[in-house]
Amino acid sequence: DKGNHRHFMAKEIHEQPEVISHTLANYIDMGEATVSVPDFGVDASTLSRATISACGTAYYAGLVGKYWIERYARLPVEIDVASEMRYREPPMTAGGLALFVSQSGETADTLAVLRHARAEGQRVASVVNVRTSTIARESDVALPTLAGPEIGVASTKAFTCQLSVLACLAIGLGRARGVIDREQERALVQSLVEVPRHISNILRNESQYEAIASLLSKARDVLYLGRGTSYPLALEGALKLKEISYIHAEGYAAGELKHGPIALIDENVPVIVVAPKDALFEKTVSNMQEVASRGGQIILISDADPEEVGCRVAAHIAMPKATEFASPLLYAVPVQLLAYYTAVAMGTDVDQPRNLAKSVTVE
Ligand code: M6R
Numbered sequence: 001d002k003g004n005h006r007h008f009m010a011k012e013i014h015e016q017p018e019v020i021s022h023t024l025a026n027y028i029d030m031g032e033a034t035v036s037v038p039d040f041g042v043d044a045s046t047l048s049r050a051t052i053s054a055c056g057t058a059y060y061a062g063l064v065g066k067y068w069i070e071r072y073a074r075l076p077v078e079i080d081v082a083s084e085m086r087y088r089e090p091p092m093t094a095g096g097l098a099l100f101v102s103q104s105g106e107t108a109d110t111l112a113v114l115r116h117a118r119a120e121g122q123r124v125a126s127v128v129n130v131r132t133s134t135i136a137r138e139s140d141v142a143l144p145t146l147a148g149p150e151i152g153v154a155s156t157k158a159f160t161c162q163l164s165v166l167a168c169l170a171i172g173l174g175r176a177r178g179v180i181d182r183e184q185e186r187a188l189v190q191s192l193v194e195v196p197r198h199i200s201n202i203l204r205n206e207s208q209y210e211a212i213a214s215l216l217s218k219a220r221d222v223l224y225l226g227r228g229t230s231y232p233l234a235l236e237g238a239l240k241l242k243e244i245s246y247i248h249a250e251g252y253a254a255g256e257l258k259h260g261p262i263a264l265i266d267e268n269v270p271v272i273v274v275a276p277k278d279a280l281f282e283k284t285v286s287n288m289q290e291v292a293s294r295g296g297q298i299i300l301i302s303d304a305d306p307e308e309v310g311c312r313v314a315a316h317i318a319m320p321k322a323t324e325f326a327s328p329l330l331y332a333v334p335v336q337l338l339a340y341y342t343a344v345a346m347g348t349d350v351d352q353p354r355n356l357a358k359s360v361t362v363e
Contacts, residue, residue, distance in 0.1 A: 007350040009152035009244070013336050014203060016157050017196035020329065022146040023161045024192055027168035033186040033193070037172035038141050042097055042123045044073075044176035049093060051122070052079040053113040054101040055360065057155040057239060058162060061127075062101045063232035064328045065166035072180055072188070072325075073173035082109035083363065089116055098122035101166075103150055103158035104359040105133020112363075114138055127165045129158050143169065152351045153358050154244050156336050159236065160199075163329050167192055191323035195330065198320045202333045205318070209334075212299055212315045213341035219270050222247055223261060223296075224335070225254040226274035227284050229328045233274045237335030244343035244353050254287040267295040272338065276319065276327040277304040285309050301334045 005011040027035050050069060052062040059081050066077040080088070082100075086109050092098065098117035102110050105128040114135060118124055126139040129147050136142040145161035171188050174180040180188070216222060222241060226234035235251035242249050252261050254273070265271065271291045275284045281304060288298055292311035300306055303319040317334045343350045 006344075007152065009154055009156060009340055009350050012150055012152050012157045013333065013340065015148070016160050016333065017200045017203075019147045019157050020160055020164050020199065021196045023164045024168070024195075026144065026146055027165065028189055028193065030193070033189040034182075035168045035171045035175075035185070035189060037169055038143070040097060040123050040125055040141055042095060044173050045178065047075060047097055047177075050075055050077045050097040050099055051090075051092060051117065052077055052099045052101065053082045053085045054110055055082050055107050057159050057236060058101040058103060058107075058110070060232040060236040060239070061159055061162035061166060062099070063235070064163055064229050065099070065101070065170065067229045068167060068170035068325070069173060072170045073177050074179045075173060075177065082107065082113045086112040086116065092117060092120035092122050094121035096122050098124050100124070100126040100135055100139070101162050102126065102133070102135050103129040103145075103147070103155055103162075105130040105135035106359050106361050107135070108361050108363045111135055111138070127162050129161070153353055153356050154240055154339070154350075160329055160332050163332070164192065164195075167325070167329070188325055191326040194322065195326050198322055198326075198330050199333055201320055202330065206337065208317065209337045209341040210345070212317070212338060213345045215297065215314065216241070216247065216270055216338065216342045217245070217345040219247060219268065221264065221269055222249040223264065223269060223271045224249060224251040224274065225257065225271060225284070225287060226251070227254045227280040228278065230274040230276060230331060233328055233331050233335060234272075236332065237272060237274065237338065240336060240339035241342060243356060244339055244350050245346050245348060246354075247342065254284045257287050257290060262290060262294070265291055265294040265296040267297065270297045270299055270314070272299045272335070273301065274331050274335065275300060275302045275304065276322075276324065276331060277302065278324040278327065301331060
């Protein structure tokens with residue numbers, strides 16, 4: 001049932017405040033503002049490495065998780081798409097933690113890496129939406145996302161719920177490893193608790209997307225740029241647009257622009273810049289100026305005032321002020337909406353895009 005929405009994807013985008021709240025409540029003690037993550041059966045303080053593997057959108061969630069776990073738990077994280085890690089069969093130090101992210105819990109490549117990790121003596125944890133799935137069953141610890149059934153082939157609410165769990169996991173590991181103290185934990189938890197309210201506000205400003213989507217729908221190619229945790233968001237934005245609007249899109253780390261993709265920029269290439277006003281903002285501003293001086297059409301997604309970027313932007317999606325830690329959860333929403341409205345403008349089958357299956361159970 002789509003409720004009042006035209007597509008399941010729209011319904012699922014709008015469910016995010018609620019399902020993120022449910023998911024967070026599963027890992028957070030709201031009274032104490034602390035997290036509790038299940039015991040993995042490994043001593044977090046002596047852990048030397050974690051390995052993350054997943055496919056598609058779940059992989060991008062894992063990539064944000066890597067940035068968080070490295071930063072807040074000071075634990076080195078290896079990450080790769082499951083279809084590569086599967087045949088690479090990387091050596092894994094016995095007793096390490098292997099983490100898998102999957103909405104369906106049935107993705108063949110992800111499951112194959114899970115079995116490799118087990119053979120390599122890893123403790124296996126997985127962030128899964130379907131609790132009865134094969135990946136959940138074959139894990140030592142399943143960390144559920146409480147997104148509810150996701151019908152749209154393009155993953156939306158599952159992604160932000162995966163981020164919610166990975167954020168809690170990073171905090172939990174950070175505490176267990178003595179990297180963050182109780183006060184820091186409370187502050188991080190507090191910023192997660194505010195996410196559903198921020199997303200509700202973002203969803204109240206939906207009317208601006210149609211005009212931007214009409215610009216995107218005329219493009220042949222679209223670039224997405226971001227730095228730090230906004231880099232996986234750029235990748236996710238590009239994947240969403242490709243999947244449902246069939247417009248060619250690439251996500252790039254903003255710093256890679258001058259190593260090649262800048263050659264593509266002209267007035268016909270919209271460049272979507274995911275740039276919260278964080279520690280890396282000024283760096284991304286320089287990249288925006290490089291794009292603008294070559295005539296690129298910038299669509300800025302930011303809580304900063306567009307005046308601060310010192311160049312012309314074609315459109316600005318104004319974001320609420322949030323902490324650096326919570327920002328990937330917020331910035332997921334405008335990239336979903338841009339893809340959604342562009343697909344609607346193109347008249348494609350939003351919920352059942354061509355050539356795609358919801359669950360990829362064959363390699
Ligand atoms: O069920 P999974 O999370 O393991 O699926 C992984 C990918 O197939 C999935 O995220 C795919 O990339 C989506 N269609 C993205 O919107």
